[in-house]
Amino acid sequence: MGSEILFFFEVVVGGLLAGTMYSLVALGFVLIYKASATFNFAQGAMVFFAVLSFVGFMELGLPFFIAFLVTIGLMVLVGLSTERLVLRPLMNQSEDTLLMATIGLGYVLEGLAQAAWGVEVRRLDLGIPDFPIMLIADTIGIFISALDLTAGAVAAFMVISLAVLFTQTKIGLGLRAVADDPGAASSIGIPLKHIMLLVWSAAGVVALVAGCLWGARAGVQFALVDLALKALPVLIIGGFSSIPGAIVGGLIIGSTEKVLEVYIGPFFGGAIEGWAPYVLAVFFLLKRPEGLFGEKIIRRV
Amino acid sequence: MTDSNNTENILEIKNIEVVYDDVILAVSDVSLNVPKGNIVALLGGNGAGKSTTLKSVSTMLASERGKVTKGTITYDGKRVENLNPSDMVNLGLVQVLEGRRCFGHLTVEENIISGAYTRKLSKSEIRNELDRMYAYFPRLKERRKSQAGFTSGGEQQMIAVARAMMAKPKMLLLDEPSMGLAPQLVEEIFNIVKELNDKEGVSILLAEQNTNIALRNADYGYIIETGQVMLDGSAKSLLNDDKVKEFYLGISSEGRKNFRDVLKETKKSKDQQI
Numbered sequence: 001m002g003s004e005i006l007f008f009f010e011v012v013v014g015g016l017l018a019g020t021m022y023s024l025v026a027l028g029f030v031l032i033y034k035a036s037a038t039f040n041f042a043q044g045a046m047v048f049f050a051v052l053s054f055v056g057f058m059e060l061g062l063p064f065f066i067a068f069l070v071t072i073g074l075m076v077l078v079g080l081s082t083e084r085l086v087l088r089p090l091m092n093q094s095e096d097t098l099l100m101a102t103i104g105l106g107y108v109l110e111g112l113a114q115a116a117w118g119v120e121v122r123r124l125d126l127g128i129p130d131f132p133i134m135l136i137a138d139t140i141g142i143f144i145s146a147l148d149l150t151a152g153a154v155a156a157f158m159v160i161s162l163a164v165l166f167t168q169t170k171i172g173l174g175l176r177a178v179a180d181d182p183g184a185a186s187s188i189g190i191p192l193k194h195i196m197l198l199v200w201s202a203a204g205v206v207a208l209v210a211g212c213l214w215g216a217r218a219g220v221q222f223a224l225v226d227l228a229l230k231a232l233p234v235l236i237i238g239g240f241s242s243i244p245g246a247i248v249g250g251l252i253i254g255s256t257e258k259v260l261e262v263y264i265g266p267f268f269g270g271a272i273e274g275w276a277p278y279v280l281a282v283f284f285l286l287k288r289p290e291g292l293f294g295e296k297i298i299r300r301v
Numbered sequence: 302m303t304d305s306n307n308t309e310n311i312l313e314i315k316n317i318e319v320v321y322d323d324v325i326l327a328v329s330d331v332s333l334n335v336p337k338g339n340i341v342a343l344l345g346g347n348g349a350g351k352s353t354t355l356k357s358v359s360t361m362l363a364s365e366r367g368k369v370t371k372g373t374i375t376y377d378g379k380r381v382e383n384l385n386p387s388d389m390v391n392l393g394l395v396q397v398l399e400g401r402r403c404f405g406h407l408t409v410e411e412n413i414i415s416g417a418y419t420r421k422l423s424k425s426e427i428r429n430e431l432d433r434m435y436a437y438f439p440r441l442k443e444r445r446k447s448q449a450g451f452t453s454g455g456e457q458q459m460i461a462v463a464r465a466m467m468a469k470p471k472m473l474l475l476d477e478p479s480m481g482l483a484p485q486l487v488e489e490i491f492n493i494v495k496e497l498n499d500k501e502g503v504s505i506l507l508a509e510q511n512t513n514i515a516l517r518n519a520d521y522g523y524i525i526e527t528g529q530v531m532l533d534g535s536a537k538s539l540l541n542d543d544k545v546k547e548f549y550l551g552i553s554s555e556g557r558k559n560f561r562d563v564l565k566e567t568k569k570s571k572d573q574q575i
Contacts, residue, residue, distance in 0.1 A: 187465075
C-alpha cells in the first residue's frame with residue numbers, strides 16, 4: 001500500500017476517533033433535548049464543573065475511583081437542584097424561557113466551579129498516554145493515539161447503554177413519552193419530576209466522562225466550556241433528538257475537519273478545523289434541517 | 302341527595318369555581334355526581350367549561366395555571382385538592398385529554414404500553430393487558446408497529462382510550478372523543494366506550510359537544526353553559542326535553558332544523574319586539 005493512502009487513512013481514523021469525543025459532549029445535549037426540547041446551554045459548563053470537581057477531589061487525596069463516584073454523586077445533586085430550583089418553577093413556561101434559564105445555569109455552574117476549586121489550569125492524568133500505540137504503528141503502519149482509541153471505546157459503551165436505556169426499559173419509554181408530549185405523559189401518571197431528575201443526572205454523568213477525556217487531552221481549564229460548543233454543528237448534522245445522530249455527527253465532523261485541515265488547510269493558511277464544521281453545519285441546515293437522524297416533525301393536516 | 306347515596310358516587314363535585322391565571326373565570330358554579338359504574342355526560346358548547354371541569358377533577362388544571370377557588374371535589378371518598386395527576390392515576394382516575402394527544406413518535410404499541418407506567422407489571426403481564434386491549438380495539442392490533450403520528454384521527458382516539466385503560470382505572474374522564482371524527486367512527490368509538498363500561502365496570506365522565514350520541518350512550522347528563530349547570534336529568538329525559546331538542550339537537554316541534562335556523566328565529570322575534 002502506498003504511503004500516501006496510509007497517511008490518508010491515518011488522518012481519517014484519527015479524525016473519527018477525535019470525533020467520538022465530540023459525540024460524547026453532544027450526547028449530553030441530546031439527552032436533555034429529548035426530555036425537555038431545550039438546547040441546554042449549560043452543558044459546556046457541566047462538563048467543566050464535573051471534571052474540575054473530579055480533579056479537585058483527587059487533589060484532596062481521594063483515590064481515582066472514589067473521586068469518580070463522588071463526582072457522579074455531585075452531578076446527581078446538580079441534577080436534583082436544577083430540577084427543584086430551575087425546571088419546576090419554570091414548568092409550563094415557553095421553551096425560550098427554559099433556554100434562557102440554561103444560559104444562566106451555565107454561568108452559575110462556571111462560577112461555582114471556579115469559586116470552589118480555583119482558576120488555574122490542571123493536568124488530568126488518566127494513565128492513558130496521548131501517544132500513538134506502537135503495536136498498531138508497527139503492524140499496519142498507522143499512528144493512532146491510545147487516548148483516541150479509549151475515547152472511541154468509551155463513547156461506544158455510553159451510546160450502547162443509553163440506547164438500551166431508551167428503547168428497552170420502562171423508564172426509557174417514559175422518557176420518550178415526556179419528550180413527545182409532557183401534558184399527555186402526566187395525564188397517564190408519568191411523574192415528570194422523576195424523569196427530569198433522571199435526565200439531568202444522566203447528562204451530568206455524560207458530562208463528567210466527556211470532561212475527563214477532553215481534560216486529559218487539553219488540560220482541565222475554562223476553555224472546555226467553549227469546546228462544548230463544537231457539539232452544536234455535531235447536533236445540527238446528526239439531529240438534536242437522536243443518540244445515533246450525535247455519534248454519526250461527531251464522526252463526520254471529526255473526520256472531515258481533520259481531512260480538510262491536512263489537505264486543504266495549507267491553502268487557507270491552516271487552522272480551518274476551527275470553522276470548517278460550521279460551514280458543514282450550514283450546508284446541512286439548508287439541505288436537511290432536521291439532521292441525518294432527527295425526527296421529522298409529524299403534523300397531520 | 303341523601304347520605305346513603307353519597308357512598309355510591311365515585312365522584313362528587315360540589316359548587317366549584319375555577320379561575321385561570323388568577324383572573325379568568327372559567328367555571329362559576331358546577332356541581333355534579335357520577336354514580337359508580339355509570340356513564341355521565343357533560344354537555345355544552347365551546348368554552349362552556351366542560352374541559353375545565355374535567356381538568357379540575359384530574360388535577361391537570363395546575364399545569365395550565367388554573368385553580369379551583371371554591372367548592373369541593375371528592376373522588377372515591379378522597380378530596381383531590383392536594384393531589385397531582387400522578388396520584389390520581391394511582392388512585393384509578395385517568396383523563397383522556399381533548400385532541401387525543403398520542404405520543405406521535407412512539408409506535409401504537411408503545412403508546413398503549415406507556416399507559417401502564419404507574420403499574421408494576423412483568424413483561425408477560427403487560428403482554429396480557431395489551432392483548433386484552435387489542436380485543437376491544439382490533440384495529441389497533443393491525444397497526445401496532447406504526448408510528449402513532451401517522452395513524453388516522455379515529456385510531457389516535459382509540460390509542461388514547463386504550464392507553465388510559467392500561468392503567469386499570471376505576472374511572473375515566475373523556476374529553477370530546479368525537480372531535481373531528483366521521484360519524485361512523487364516532488359511533489364505533491362510543492360503542493367501545495360503552496363496552497368498556499359494561500365489561501370492565503369503569504365509571505365514565507364524558508365531555509361532549511355531540512349531544513345526541515353522548516346522551517344515547519350515557520345514563521345521566523348535565524348541560525353547562527358559561528360555567529354553570531343549566532339543566533340536568535337522566536339521559537332519556539334530556540333526549541326528550543323540548544329545550545334540549547331545540548337548542549342542542551336541532552329538532553323542534555315543527556320538525557328538524559339546524560342551529561342557524563334557531564338563531565334566526567330568536568333574532569327575528571327580538572327584532573319584532575323592537
